Amino acid sequence: MEPSDEALCQRVAKRDVAAFELLVERYQGRAYRLAWSIVRDPEDARDLSQEAFIRLHESAGSFGGRSKFSTWFYRIVVNLCLDHKRKRRWWKPWAGDAADDQGESFLERQPAPVTDPVDELGREQTMKDLWAAVDRLAPRQRAAVVLQVQEELATYEIAEVLKCSEATVRVHLHRAMNALKKTMKNMEKR
Amino acid sequence: MAKHPETDLVPYLRGELPPAERERVARHLDECPDCRQDTDQLRELLGELSRSIAEPPAVNWARYRAELREKLEARRGRRAWWWQPVPLALATSLAGVLLFVAVWGVGRQVPTAGDPVAFEEAAIGRNLGLLEQYQVVERLDLLEEDLDFMSDLDGLAAGRPG
Numbered sequence: 303m304e305p306s307d308e309a310l311c312q313r314v315a316k317r318d319v320a321a322f323e324l325l326v327e328r329y330q331g332r333a334y335r336l337a338w339s340i341v342r343d344p345e346d347a348r349d350l351s352q353e354a355f356i357r358l359h360e361s362a363g364s365f366g367g368r369s370k371f372s373t374w375f376y377r378i379v380v381n382l383c384l385d386h387k388r389k390r391r392w393w394k395p396w397a398g399d400a401a402d403d404q405g406e407s408f409l410e411r412q413p414a415p416v417t418d419p420v421d422e423l424g425r426e427q428t429m430k431d432l433w434a435a436v437d438r439l440a441p442r443q444r445a446a447v448v449l450q451v452q453e454e455l456a457t458y459e460i461a462e463v464l465k466c467s468e469a470t471v472r473v474h475l476h477r478a479m480n481a482l483k484k485t486m487k488n489m490e491k492r
Numbered sequence: 493m494a495k496h497p498e499t500d501l502v503p504y505l506r507g508e509l510p511p512a513e514r515e516r517v518a519r520h521l522d523e524c525p526d527c528r529q530d531t532d533q534l535r536e537l538l539g540e541l542s543r544s545i546a547e548p549p550a551v552n553w554a555r556y557r558a559e560l561r562e563k564l565e566a567r568r569g570r571r572a573w574w575w576q577p578v579p580l581a582l583a584t585s586l587a588g589v590l591l592f593v594a595v596w597g598v599g600r601q602v603p604t605a606g607d608p609v610a611f612e613e614a615a616i617g618r619n620l621g622l623l624e625q626y627q628v629v630e631r632l633d634l635l636e637e638d639l640d641f642m643s644d645l646d647g648l649a650a651g652r653p654g
Binding site for chain 1: 544
């Protein structure tokens with residue numbers, strides 16, 4: 303029988319190299335995809351997800367087993383990505399990320415897309431625009447949407463990852479969905 | 493009508509609400525056309541998002557893991573020289589010794605020759621060990637007094653004033 307993630311993590315805490323390698327193989331795809339969904343840069347996503355594994359290696363002993371390993375590990379990945387976004391915003395105020403925390407108001411200022419949503423190509427573009435709108439959400443709202451839609455985490459798990467209450471996650475999701483609905487309406491109008 | 497359950501709609505659509513809350517939201521939706529419309533739009537939006545999840549650029553996983561191993565080694569190496577138990581213990585001991593010397597040096601002023609009282613106190617301080625033999629010291633004092641007394645008696649016997 304395959305060892306559970308939690309059992310592997312306990313072995314990593316005892317410096318078991320094979321257990322670490324196995325956890326990396328299990329989670330490399332998810333860690334990279336999650337990081338990429340938040341930072342949207344393949345190089346950064348690679349570095350950040352690798353850094354998450356290094357943190358896992360260093361702090362496996364602090365995994366208490368109260369939550370699932372995946373939730374605990376996602377928290378490491380998401381925190382690294384949010385920190386990364388904050389740092390980039392600090393020294394790149396002129397970049398697109400400067401609007402990260404402006405949420406809806408920024409979305410409302412977006413120019414109308416030029417493609418026709420009726421045909422398939424247009425539809426593809428619409429979906430791209432929709433995810434581009436997700437990228438422009440405030441970092442924690444974006445993380446909540448990605449964790450829910452892409453990683454299919456339940457609200458209480460998202461709360462554990464983001465270290466906040468379930469009520470706060472619901473508010474993040476509500477605000478994010480409102481912003482995205484407005485984007486969709488704008489796309490339908492054109 | 494009760495407050496609009498705006499923040500409950502996503503968990504409601506995902507079937508995450510406990511039965512009582514779910515019932516409350518469902519009742520509200522029966523009565524509130526605005527919330528019903530919101531819920532329909534939300535359902536459509538969540539569906540669109542799920543169907544259109546973008547995949548990140550492909551990664552060579554063997555190279556990814558090799559890079560990770562290198563980074564891990566580099567991190568270990570950076571810490572290794574001072575973070576190992578022995579150097580760490582030595583560094584701690586050295587810091588302790590320096591602290592002791594600093595405190596001792598500040599607290600222990602060397603008296604100058606121009607201050608005889610301080611010089612004498614310093615001399616006594618250096619021989620504080622004698623106090624551990626206090627009874628012997630006391631007896632020496634008594635002996636000194638006895639010697640003075642006997643000297644006085646000798647003087648009287650010889651016709652000298654005391």
